[in-house]
Amino acid sequence: MQLARVVGTVVSTVKEPRMRELKLQVLRLLDENGRATGAYQVAVDAVGAGQGDVVLFAGGSSARQTGLTDGKPTDATIMAIVDSWDVHGKVVWSAAAETPS
Amino acid sequence: MQLARVVGTVVSTVKEPRMRELKLQVLRLLDENGRATGAYQVAVDAVGAGQGDVVLFAGGSSARQTGLTDGKPTDATIMAIVDSWDVHGKVVWSAAAETPS
Amino acid sequence: MQLARVVGTVVSTVKEPRMRELKLQVLRLLDENGRATGAYQVAVDAVGAGQGDVVLFAGGSSARQTGLTDGKPTDATIMAIVDSWDVHGKVVWSAAAETPS
Amino acid sequence: MQLARVVGTVVSTVKEPRMRELKLQVLRLLDENGRATGAYQVAVDAVGAGQGDVVLFAGGSSARQTGLTDGKPTDATIMAIVDSWDVHGKVVWSAAAETPS
Amino acid sequence: MQLARVVGTVVSTVKEPRMRELKLQVLRLLDENGRATGAYQVAVDAVGAGQGDVVLFAGGSSARQTGLTDGKPTDATIMAIVDSWDVHGKVVWSAAAETPS
Numbered sequence: 371m372q373l374a375r376v377v378g379t380v381v382s383t384v385k386e387p388r389m390r391e392l393k394l395q396v397l398r399l400l401d402e403n404g405r406a407t408g409a410y411q412v413a414v415d416a417v418g419a420g421q422g423d424v425v426l427f428a429g430g431s432s433a434r435q436t437g438l439t440d441g442k443p444t445d446a447t448i449m450a451i452v453d454s455w456d457v458h459g460k461v462v463w464s465a466a467a468e469t470p471s
Numbered sequence: 472m473q474l475a476r477v478v479g480t481v482v483s484t485v486k487e488p489r490m491r492e493l494k495l496q497v498l499r500l501l502d503e504n505g506r507a508t509g510a511y512q513v514a515v516d517a518v519g520a521g522q523g524d525v526v527l528f529a530g531g532s533s534a535r536q537t538g539l540t541d542g543k544p545t546d547a548t549i550m551a552i553v554d555s556w557d558v559h560g561k562v563v564w565s566a567a568a569e570t571p572s
Numbered sequence: 573m574q575l576a577r578v579v580g581t582v583v584s585t586v587k588e589p590r591m592r593e594l595k596l597q598v599l600r601l602l603d604e605n606g607r608a609t610g611a612y613q614v615a616v617d618a619v620g621a622g623q624g625d626v627v628l629f630a631g632g633s634s635a636r637q638t639g640l641t642d643g644k645p646t647d648a649t650i651m652a653i654v655d656s657w658d659v660h661g662k663v664v665w666s667a668a669a670e671t672p673s
Numbered sequence: 674m675q676l677a678r679v680v681g682t683v684v685s686t687v688k689e690p691r692m693r694e695l696k697l698q699v700l701r702l703l704d705e706n707g708r709a710t711g712a713y714q715v716a717v718d719a720v721g722a723g724q725g726d727v728v729l730f731a732g733g734s735s736a737r738q739t740g741l742t743d744g745k746p747t748d749a750t751i752m753a754i755v756d757s758w759d760v761h762g763k764v765v766w767s768a769a770a771e772t773p774s
Numbered sequence: 775m776q777l778a779r780v781v782g783t784v785v786s787t788v789k790e791p792r793m794r795e796l797k798l799q800v801l802r803l804l805d806e807n808g809r810a811t812g813a814y815q816v817a818v819d820a821v822g823a824g825q826g827d828v829v830l831f832a833g834g835s836s837a838r839q840t841g842l843t844d845g846k847p848t849d850a851t852i853m854a855i856v857d858s859w860d861v862h863g864k865v866v867w868s869a870a871a872e873t874p875s
Contacts, residue, residue: 371697371714371715371716371747371748371749372714372715373683373715377503377558377559378503378556378557378558378559378563379556379557380474380527380551380553380555380556381553381554381555381556382527382551382552382553382554383552383554384518384519384551384552385518385527385550385551385552386517386518386537386538386550386551387538388536388537389550389551394472394527394551396503396556396557396558398503401713402680402681402699402701402713410502410503411472411473412472412473412474412527412556413472416689416746417687417688417689418687421560426683426685426688426697426715428746428747428748429748430531430532430533430733430734430748431531431532431533431633431733431734431835432733432734432736432737432745432746432747432748433533433746433748434533434536434746435691435737435744435745435746435747436689436691436746437689437690441536442533442536443517443529443533443534443535443536443537443548443550444472444529444533444536445472445529445530445531445533445534446472447746449688449689449692449746450683450685450687450688450689450692450697451685451686451687451688452683452684452685453684453685453686454683454684455681455682455683455684455699455715456681456682456699457680457681457699458680458681459724462681478604478659478660479604479657479658479659479660479664480657480658481575481628481652481654481656481657482654482655482656482657483628483652483653483654483655484653484655485619485620485652485653486619486628486651486652486653487618487619487638487651487652488639489637489638490651490652495573495628495652497604497657497658497659499604511603511604512573512574513573513574513575513628514573522661531632531633531634532632532633532634532734532835534634535634535637542637543634543637544618544630544634544635544636544637544638544649544651545573545630545634545637546573546630546631546632546634546635547573579806579861579862580806580859580860580861580862580866581859581860582777582830582854582856582858582859583856583857583858583859584830584854584855584856584857585855585857586821586822586854586855587821587830587853587854587855588820588821588840588841588853588854589841590839590840591853591854596775596830596854598806598859598860598861600806612805612806613775613776614775614776614777614830614859615775623863632834632835632836633734633834633835633836635836636836636839643839644836644839645820645832645836645837645838645839645840645851645853646775646832646836646839647775647832647833647834647836647837648775674798674815674816674817674848674849674850675815675816676784676816704814705781705782705800705802705814719790719847720788720789720790721788729784729786729789729798729816731847731848731849732849733834733835733849734834734835735834735835735837735838735846735847735848735849736847736849737847738792738838738845738846738847738848739790739792739847740790740791750847752789752790752793752847753784753786753788753789753790753793753798754786754787754788754789755784755785755786756785756786756787757784757785758782758783758784758785758800758816759782759783759800760781760782760800761781761782762825765782
């Protein structure tokens with residue numbers, strides 16, 4: 371899986387019938403340090419992620435292994451919202467640190 | 472999924488029997504800002520996209536999860552025509568803005 | 573799918589039993605303008621393509637969706653011989669124009 | 674499969690139900706000489722690897738071919754802890770040499 | 775499929791039970807001219823290839839379409855030992871020319 375941030379939404383009226391009702395989100399991929407890599411994905415959201423959330427998505431046939439996406443023509447699905455991650459014992463990024471409460 | 476623009480068509484008389492009757496379209500891949508990346512795909516069209524349309528396509532085994540492409544040797548299928556997309560709340564591209572009516 | 577030209581053949585005596593009788597061809601990948609990209613694939617030929625032909629091939633599990641390759645360990649299969657393709661209404665390449673008759 | 678080192682962990686409270694109880698680890702990919710390539714993966718761990726371990730992971734649908742990950746939306750799974758590897762008869766890397774006992 | 779040379783072996787004591795008894799080989803990928811590309815794969819060997827052999831391997835789900843690897847978490851499997859290949863009618867590489875007899 372790769373880390374990414376939800377930055378937008380794709381609107382489509384004409385789509386494959388199996389894709390109806392599925393929200394299509396624009397993801398900016400992040401590297402292990404939390405920086406944007408320049409790559410993006412349009413992904414189906416299986417977990418209710420919102421604009422600005424950092425998420426994990428799965429690609430390929432694994433994108434269809436959720437209750438929402440089974441048998442549907444998606445090759446990228448958000449399957450987790452990330453709270454934080456650490457590298458070598460130090461927190462690289464955390465949602466708590468980013469969002470002032 | 473990746474964003475792309477339909478720019479052409481591939482003509483083939485000799486093809487795998489399962490591919491008969493399927494239209495093969497040339498797609499130029501777009502980045503999240505709507506600019507051509509330099510990459511392309513030849514894709515089967517499952518939604519009736521036309522020349523110049525901006526579309527989403529799915530790759531790998533997900534390209535076979537449509538009524539049209541089930542069990543067929545395609546690894547790229549157009550599964551949505553894009554009306555618009557936004558990033559950080561601003562519309563990056565919209566079909567309405569591009570086509571004068 | 574990607575466009576490619578058949579440029580050679582791989583000879584193998586010791587191979588997985590399921591691969592017996594399958595011809596292995598060397599493909600040079602082409603970009604949308606018909607120029608070699610520098611990448612190659614070794615592919616199984618499901619349509620009787622010959623040396624010099626421009627073809628389409630499918631990768632991944634889609635390479636197994638032909639009568640010839642079902643259940644076999646190939647990840648690249650030629651599934652169409654290309655007659656021509658166009659971009660923005662102009663023919664980019666055609667077999668007829670290339671081969672003097 | 675690719676070689677990688679376990680360097681961290683991803684924490685996620687909201688995730689696809691099928692991913693519950695699965696530990697998500699941050700992997701730094703290694704080249705054949707044992708050097709970091711700059712790429713990373715977030716992978717499910719099927720073998721009990723720990724921080725600092727060098728491992729092999731499988732991607733795509735192969736990531737689901739373990740007892741732990743069957744039918745789950747992971748596209749990267751650690752399926753072996755590496756003791757050592759050699760190239761041209763010389764040991765490139767070994768766990769024994771790295772960890773003073 | 776891609777061409778590669780067997781250059782080494784990975785030793786692993788702790789691995790997914792389904793991977794037991796499978797030999798893991800280090801492959802250096804070759805381009806169509808027989809030169810190393812700098813990329814590598816760790817692959818399961820389904821055909822008894824030895825150190826120094828030039829082989830073909832299949833990736834993704836196709837790596838599981840052999841009697842040895844069915845249902846196992848490998849995403850790269852050697853499915854042929856290469857005797858030779860030619861491009862534009864000239865032999866690029868042959869095992870016979872490389873190994874003095």
